[in-house]
Amino acid sequence: MSHITDPDLSEDxxxxxxxxxxxxxxxxxxxxxxxxxxxxxxSIADEKLAQPGKPFGAAVDEVFHHVLARAQALGFSTENHDGYAISIYADDREGVPEIGLVSHLDVVPPGDNWQYAPFEPFEKEGFVIGRGASDNKGPALVDLYLLRAFRDLGITLSHKLRIIYGGAEEIGMNDIRYLAQHGTLPRFSLITDGGFPVNYAQKGGLNLALHIPAGPLLTGLRAGVAENAVPSSAALRFPVAQxxxxxxxxxxxxEAQRAVLxxxxxxxxxxxxxxxxxGHAAFPEGTQNAIPLLLDALLAAGLLDDPADLRAAQxxxxxxxxxxxxxxxxxAEDAATGKLTLNGGLAIPAEGGFELWLDIxxxxxxxxxxxxxxxxxxxxATGGSLRVLRDDAPMHIxxxxxxxQQLLxxxxxxxxxxxxxFSMGGATHARVLPNSITFGPGFSRHAGGTFKGQATDLRPDFIRAGHGSPHGxxxxxxxxxxxxxFGVYGITLPRLDRWLQDGLAGDV
Structure with a gap:
């Protein structure tokens, strides 16, 4: 522990x-x-809806403009990086190295089974409900309020604080990839899109599209909203005469199979x-993929008469x-990063069958x-094919x-x-942004977590059991x-400012 400075809080x-x-x-x-x-x-990102200056569609562009206007109204300088990402600067100093606070404003599609409207958010009993509240607009807003607090309280750093909000974290991170290739980057960045205490490793991310030949029934199979979300429902159609x-x-x-149909x-x-x-594909505990539920029921009920349908379902x-x-x-499994996870997130009708999109x-x-x-x-073996959508190698510090150890x-x-x-299956911008590390601001929702002796594993009692997770x-x-x-970052940022000056936080 010889590397540790400031292990406890000073009086200041x-x-x-x-x-x-x-x-x-x-x-x-x-x-x-x-x-x-x-x-x-x-703000669901979709590269198929790209327009000039809006590479991830109009919905992401709209949230970008809303946030930029809010930051400008608060007196901060801003920058739009060709619609891929936006920056908010704490001050106007030139030639000063930066510390980045990096997050994202895009969200996954809402999916099914919501008790409340996903984009009509509300606050109740200390909780905010809505798609993106946790992943990752709540944490992103913490970043902006940190800039305000530091200015209001007169906290000055040798580095300039800079917020970077991406617009495509949920669909492959081409937002920050673009910025890394075409823009200037902070000297060091905290990725504010994870959990505490500090994330040192992330699994690799492999996204595949499988073309599965099928007969007349399964050609109509539909399920899911994104490959990185566990499908809450899966459906297909029969003629009414059947x-x-x-x-x-x-x-x-x-009875158990009938109950979910x-x-x-x-x-x-x-x-x-x-x-x-x-739920989130990277954290499948407590989830249940609807696709195998449907196919297993069809197989057990003997409803797959066509040989191609039968092979596809099997x-x-x-x-x-x-x-x-x-x-x-x-x-596969190892001590550092744990078990491989596999999610079939999307089933989409395609010529001669359907496509199954996998998140591994x-x-x-x-x-x-x-x-x-x-x-x-x-x-x-069934006459199908596979294509690679993305393959991001694991990251490890x-x-x-x-x-x-300093952050911890x-x-x-x-x-x-x-x-x-900790290590995790979730992927953050730390994969694609040089000199960055994922540090908070989330807390585990497993029982027993505390902060200053107070429980952090809180959940609203007015939503259904099994609801409430990011991507759920x-x-x-x-x-x-x-x-x-917010409080952790408020202490960490001045320390990080000193560590960088003293050479205690080098390249990662």
């Missing part, structure tokens, strides 16, 4: 922490109103829907049998080429490095706890946790 830092706490409380209602306005923007046959077949299923009339036909449980049921790649034959997060120990070869062999001990000092650096229905953020993250 204790006073600063109290000032930051009081400042946030004084601006809390304004913060909530800003967050509600940001979340109300359905109602008696389909109903009788479904009646032979066990709904057969309804829709647009002159019958629509069979399976309901699963959505293949996909095997590939998606579990979220760890065991059924698919690609399971693979550990350091796995080989991407071998994963692709294994899945390609399985798909080609030595968890005993001075930088990681700073968090522990503020939170009055003892913690360990009724996404929420805890306002008190955002305030806690």
């Amino acid at each position: 830092e204790i006073r600063l922490a109290a000032q930051l706490d009081n400042w946030f409380d004084a601006h809390r209602e304004e913060f909530v109103q800003d967050l509600l306005q940001w979340v109300a923007h359905p 109602r008696a046959q389909v109903s009788a077949a479904l009646a032979t299923l066990g 709904t057969l309804e009339e829709a647009e002159g036909g019958l629509r069979l829907v399976a309901q699963g449980k959505s 293949l996909v049921s095997k590939l998606l049998a579990d979220p760890w790649g065991e059924g698919a034959g690609i399971a 997060r693979y550990p350091l120990a796995a080989d991407s080429a071998a994963l692709q070869a294994s899945l390609r062999t399985a798909v080609e 030595d968890k005993n490095s001075p930088l990681v 001990h700073t968090y522990d000092a503020v939170a009055q706890t003892r913690s360990e650096p 229905p009724d996404e929420f953020v805890v306002l008190d946790n955002l305030k806690r993250g």
